[in-house]
Amino acid sequence: MSAVSPKPARARLSMPSGWWGMALFIAAEATLFGTLFATYFYFRFSTAKWPPAGVPEPKVALPLILTGVLVASTAPVFLGGRAARAGNVRAAWLFFFAALLIQGGYLGVQVHEFTSDLAKFSPQDTAYASIYFTMLGVHHVHVALGMLLELWVLGKLLGGLTSYRLTGVRVTAFYWYFVSAAAIAVVLTQLYPAL
Amino acid sequence: MASIAHPEALRHVRRLERVWSERPGVLGWLTTTDHKRIGLLYLFASLAFFGAGGVEALLIRTQLLTPHGTTLSPAAFDQVMTMHGVTMIFLFVIPISTGAFGNYLVPLMIGARDMAFPRLNALSFWIFVASGLFMYTGLITGNGPNAGWFDYVPLASRTYNPGSGIDFYALGLIFNSISSTAAAINFIVTIFKLRAPGMSLNRMPLFCYAFLAVSFALVFALPALSVDCLFLELDRRLGFNFFNSAQGGSVLLWQHLFWIFGHPEVYIIILPAFGIATSIIPTFTRRRMVAFPMVALAEILVAFIGFGVWAHHMFSVGLSTITTVYFAAASMMVVIPSAIQLFAWLTTLVTGTPIFKTPLLWIIGFIVFFIIGGLSGIMFAAIPFDQQLTDTYFVVAHFHFIIFGAAVFPLLGGLHYWFPKVTGRMYHEPRAKLAFWLTFGGSALAFFPMHIVGLLGMPRRVYTYAPGLGWDIYNQLETAGAYVVACGLVLLVANLVVSYFRGEPAPPDPFGGATLEWSIPSPPPAYNFAVIPTVTSPYPMWDVADREADERKLEQGVMVLERGHETPATTVLDADLDEVLEMPSDSAWPILVALMLTGVFAMLLTGHLVPMYVFLGLLGVTVVGWHSVEPEEA
Numbered sequence: 001m002s003a004v005s006p007k008p009a010r011a012r013l014s015m016p017s018g019w020w021g022m023a024l025f026i027a028a029e030a031t032l033f034g035t036l037f038a039t040y041f042y043f044r045f046s047t048a049k050w051p052p053a054g055v056p057e058p059k060v061a062l063p064l065i066l067t068g069v070l071v072a073s074t075a076p077v078f079l080g081g082r083a084a085r086a087g088n089v090r091a092a093w094l095f096f097f098a099a100l101l102i103q104g105g106y107l108g109v110q111v112h113e114f115t116s117d118l119a120k121f122s123p124q125d126t127a128y129a130s131i132y133f134t135m136l137g138v139h140h141v142h143v144a145l146g147m148l149l150e151l152w153v154l155g156k157l158l159g160g161l162t163s164y165r166l167t168g169v170r171v172t173a174f175y176w177y178f179v180s181a182a183a184i185a186v187v188l189t190q191l192y193p194a195l
Numbered sequence: 196m197a198s199i200a201h202p203e204a205l206r207h208v209r210r211l212e213r214v215w216s217e218r219p220g221v222l223g224w225l226t227t228t229d230h231k232r233i234g235l236l237y238l239f240a241s242l243a244f245f246g247a248g249g250v251e252a253l254l255i256r257t258q259l260l261t262p263h264g265t266t267l268s269p270a271a272f273d274q275v276m277t278m279h280g281v282t283m284i285f286l287f288v289i290p291i292s293t294g295a296f297g298n299y300l301v302p303l304m305i306g307a308r309d310m311a312f313p314r315l316n317a318l319s320f321w322i323f324v325a326s327g328l329f330m331y332t333g334l335i336t337g338n339g340p341n342a343g344w345f346d347y348v349p350l351a352s353r354t355y356n357p358g359s360g361i362d363f364y365a366l367g368l369i370f371n372s373i374s375s376t377a378a379a380i381n382f383i384v385t386i387f388k389l390r391a392p393g394m395s396l397n398r399m400p401l402f403c404y405a406f407l408a409v410s411f412a413l414v415f416a417l418p419a420l421s422v423d424c425l426f427l428e429l430d431r432r433l434g435f436n437f438f439n440s441a442q443g444g445s446v447l448l449w450q451h452l453f454w455i456f457g458h459p460e461v462y463i464i465i466l467p468a469f470g471i472a473t474s475i476i477p478t479f480t481r482r483r484m485v486a487f488p489m490v491a492l493a494e495i496l497v498a499f500i501g502f503g504v505w506a507h508h509m510f511s512v513g514l515s516t517i518t519t520v521y522f523a524a525a526s527m528m529v530v531i532p533s534a535i536q537l538f539a540w541l542t543t544l545v546t547g548t549p550i551f552k553t554p555l556l557w558i559i560g561f562i563v564f565f566i567i568g569g570l571s572g573i574m575f576a577a578i579p580f581d582q583q584l585t586d587t588y589f590v591v592a593h594f595h596f597i598i599f600g601a602a603v604f605p606l607l608g609g610l611h612y613w614f615p616k617v618t619g620r621m622y623h624e625p626r627a628k629l630a631f632w633l634t635f636g637g638s639a640l641a642f643f644p645m646h647i648v649g650l651l652g653m654p655r656r657v658y659t660y661a662p663g664l665g666w667d668i669y670n671q672l673e674t675a676g677a678y679v680v681a682c683g684l685v686l687l688v689a690n691l692v693v694s695y696f697r698g699e700p701a702p703p704d705p706f707g708g709a710t711l712e713w714s715i716p717s718p719p720p721a722y723n724f725a726v727i728p729t730v731t732s733p734y735p736m737w738d739v740a741d742r743e744a745d746e747r748k749l750e751q752g753v754m755v756l757e758r759g760h761e762t763p764a765t766t767v768l769d770a771d772l773d774e775v776l777e778m779p780s781d782s783a784w785p786i787l788v789a790l791m792l793t794g795v796f797a798m799l800l801t802g803h804l805v806p807m808y809v810f811l812g813l814l815g816v817t818v819v820g821w822h823s824v825e826p827e828e829a
Contacts, residue, residue, distance in 0.1 A: 013773045014766040017311045017388045024380040024414055032418035035455075039426070039437070039448060047443050123435045127443035130435040134426070148815070152822065164825045 022171035026178045029142070033182050036135045037189055043127050050193050051128045055121045057194040058132075062113065066106055067187045070143070071180045073102040074173075077150075081173040084157070084166055092169065093157045099176070100150045107143050114140065132190060139179075139186050146172070146179045204749040208725050210757045215308075215721040217781045226781045228313035229721055233320050234299030235617070240324050241291035242688075247331070248282035249681060251275045256641075256677040259670050262662035272658035273341035274360065278334050280344030281364070284464065285371050286327045288602055292467030293378055293413075294323065296609055297406050299617065301382060303712035303719065304400050306391025306728045306735075308762035309778050311384040314785050314821065315377050321789030322374035326367050329796060333363030340364035343656060345457060346427075348438040348449045353431045361431065362800055365424040370796045372417040379413035382406055388764050391711070392754075392772045393730040400710045400733055401484060404491045405470025408498035412459045412466070415502065420456035423449060432802075447512060454505035462501040464598060468605035469494055469536055472558050475605070475612050476540055478708045479555040480547025483734055486539045493532035493539075500529050510581040519578050526576040533569060537562070552706070553627040557608025560635045564600025568593055571646070586656075589649025595642045607634070607687065614691060615701030619717045622694040630690060633683030641676025644669035709734040714742055727754045727763050730770075760826075777826045784821035791817050 015023075044050050051057060080095030114136060123130040149172040156165045217223045217232075227233060254275050258266040267275060302310055310316045333339045340360045342351040351361045386407050390399065427449070429435040436442040438449055477484050484490060506514060506522040540562060549555060571593040575581045584590065614622045648669040653660060660666055704713035711728055712719070713736050726749045732738055748754050756763065760778040765771055794810035 013771060014388075014764075017384050017764065017776070020384045020387055021312060021380055024383055025376075028376050028380070028414045028418055031415050032422055035419050035422040035452060039422075039452075042445065042448060042451070043443055046445065052443055123429075124433070125436070125442065127436040127439065127445075130426075130429065130437050130444065134429065134435070152819070156822075162825060168822075 016167050018167035018171050022174050040131045040189055043131060052126050055126060055128055058190050060191055060194050063187050066109060067183050070106050070183050073099045074176055074180050077173045077176045081169055084169040089157055089161050093154060096150050096153055100147060103147055110140055135186055139182060142179050146176050149175060201750045207749060207752055207755045207757060211722040211725060214757060214759060225786055226783045228317050228779060228781050230298050230302050230310045230316060231719060233316050234295050236320055237290050237294030237298055241287050241295060244282050244286035244327055248279050248287055251279035253677060253681060256674040260674040262660050264659055269658045274334055274339035277340045277343055288464045290323050291606055293409060296467060297382055300712060301385060301403055301406055303723060304403055304710045305389060305394060306711050306724060307389035308723045310381050311388055312381050314779050314782050315381055317785035318788055319374045319378040321786045325789055325793040326371035329370060330363050330367035333360055345453055348446050352438060365427045366796050366800050369421050369424050372421050375413050376417050379410035382410040387767045389762060390765050390770045391728045391730050392765055392770055394770045396768055398730055398733045401473035401490055402470040404494045405466045408495045409463050409466045412463050412498040416456045416459035419452045423452035450509050454508045458505040459501040462497050465602045466494060466498060468602045471605040471609040472540060472561060475554045475558050475608055476543050478706050479550045479552060480543055482547040485542040489535050490539045493535040496532040510578050511585045523576050523578050530573060553624060553631055554608040554612035556631045557604050561601055561604035564596045568596030568601055584649060586654055587649035588645040588653045588655055591655050592642050592645030592649060600638055615705045616712055616717050618695050619701050620694055620698030621701050622698060623690055626690040630683050630687035634680055637676045637679030637683055641673050641680055644672045709736050711735050725749050779826040784817060787817045
């Protein structure tokens with residue numbers, strides 16, 4: 001791990017193109033989640049009993065704890081981004097590695113929960129289960145995507161820092177803030193029938 | 196900068212030519228990241244799809260020429276009709292407007308040397324082509340989508356539509372929207388970040404405002420379609436219950452999500468036309484656009500209001516009265532920004548000194564058809580009227596006046612307007628005018644009788660009709676009109692092809708245009724601008740002193756940026772020079788990524804999950820390969 005610092009440049013007046021690209025990608029992604037939430041409540045408000053008969057109420061404690069863990073993992077992501085901007089490649093690498101470990105643990109438990117839920121009630125039985133599993137599944141895919149971005153950042157940081165990679169670090173962090181925010185929205189949507 | 200005499204200037208230009216040259220031959224086209232070449236690729240591909248969609252239109256009209264027509268079987272008619280709609284919307288109008296016109300012209304108009312993400316731009320193109328071929332594979336193998344372009348369930352559900360046609364549709368559109376989303380993000384960032392120094396937002400050409408509005412609409416509209424198609428595939432393939440009302444699902448959910456995408460889509464289709472109109476009108480009336488800020492805001496407002504009117508496509512499905520009334524009122528609101536633009540064009544025309552060359556003729560044809568289609572659009576905002584005439588040919592008349600008359604005419608006018616810039620040749624004016632009049636007359640003949648036959652009760656989307664209903668003569672007129680349109684379009688294309696080989700050489704600025712693309716040679720060099728221009732108004736070509744200053748800068752070597760693939764980035768609002776960006780050069784990764792993604796979708800369609808994962812892995816490998824080449828090193 002060499003300690004090449006980013007190109008010495010004067011302070012930018014505005015955000016780099018990569019940041020704008022990620023901001024707009026997140027806007028599209030947020031709309032995608034918004035469509036899922038809208039579908040959930042569209043079904044909810046046309047059904048008297050929610051969740052429908054024969055479907056267990058959603059768990060409360062474990063999903064909230066897991067979401068807390070995922071949101072907490074934005075702390076090392078943030079610190080990693082800050083370290084990279086300060087030119088401290090080694091610290092940035094370690095912070096992102098720590099975040100990746102936490103998120104990997106999160107995803108592992110979530111996938112286990114997903115399959116055990118599938119054994120209890122099936123999306124082939126009710127519209128409730130269809131949107132429940134689809135919303136969760138879509139979010140898990142986003143977590144996995146965010147982890148792949150972090151893996152890429154980790155690989156790139158091994159070769160030192162360039163302004164291109166610094167933008168990469170920055171947008172990866174940005175993406176994680178979004179994935180965490182989406183996790184909160186997903187968990188609150190799905191928990192509320194049990195509260 | 197037509198002729199460069201100064202030896203210092205010549206040295207800079209030679210160096211830029213060397214820096215920006217790409218691979219020669221076919222390989223060069225496959226790996227290009229030059230926005231102009233990608234724009235041309237988009238143009239040729241979308242025109243090819245336009246040809247296919249046009250043949251489908253002629254097949255439909257031939258089938259409906261007489262009662263009990265036998266040109267197409269009912270099953271074939273359904274597929275041809277569906278693919279006509281899908282093609283014209285997803286594979287022709289959007290790619291030719293954003294892909295071809297936007298790609299070629301937006302960077303030139305804002306004084307940039309490329310798009311913000313050149314490799315992503317190439318990827319958008321290759322995914323678009325692949326998704327188009329993907330959906331056409333269905334039609335060619337006899338498994339085309341057959342439930343109309345809006346693909347309502349339950350007709351599109353597995354129970355009533357067991358073949359793979361709908362899967363081609365749903366997966367094809369998800370595939371296609373990856374391309375459009377990437378392209379839209381690319382346009383917004385390009386317009387935000389790469390404008391020439393001095394081109395603050397209030398000095399940006401109205402053309403770019405239109406494309407900015409379109410791109411934002413695409414970013415926020417397409418996810419609804421993708422999610423809808425995902426639900427449909429989950430229902431069809433895995434037995435989910437999104438659209439199964441027996442298990443708490445809803446068939447109306449499909450319609451809501453589809454039109455949440457589909458109505459903004461209408462404005463996505465027409466806004467580029469507005470942008471082209473606001474480019475052509477000032478040039479051929481020799482004056483600035485009337486009410487520039489109002490028109491800019493109206494363009495954005497149209498895109499915005501477009502998100503709040505979707506249920507006016509659903510007045511007859513049994514929504515509550517309060518819902519329908521809300522959507523009727525919201526739909527009426529669209530009149531306001533549309534009228535602002537219409538009156539701005541008309542006032543500019545009336546108070547200027549119009550020169551009736553072919554591009555302006557197409558714009559005037561556009562205004563005429565936009566008024567006709569707009570008026571019938573207002574009629575549909577009246578709920579009882581809509582409930583009476585929904586699903587009749589009156590609707591077909593309305594949206595063909597809008598989509599063909601209003602959205603496509605400016606594109607055809609734009610083809611002539613920018614033909615000299617792109618090819619370096621002038622088109623043949625008398626033949627071009629003849630092609631316009633044929634197409635204009637043919638369109639009126641093809642689409643106007645549809646109003647009458649709709650009022651007489653002829654339903655849309657039927658493969659045939661019985662004699663003795665009083666519909667025969669109108670159908671014959673429509674079919675005749677369709678063939679006249681076809682003749683006009685063939686003449687148009689033939690004229691442009693002949694002009695490409697035999698036309699007079701074109702000067703850099705044959706029409707006295709107002710925007711920056713006319714400041715550079717025809718056809719433009721790979722680096723676009725030898726000197727990055729400095730802009731002080733939305734009509735930079737009419738600021739003669741500024742352009743002379745640019746020429747002096749070339750001699751002094753100021754703002755030439757010749758050390759690599761360099762283009763300046765500026766601040767978002769004021770366009771103050773911020774930094775000099777190093778842009779990527781030609782790359783084989785975009786086409787490889789698109790190929791792997793095609794593999795993923797093809798395997799999803801055929802249900803081969805193991806090869807699908809293999810392609811997914813290869814997709815990951817190609818994406819990593821892509822990012823192994825950093826722009827600074829390229």
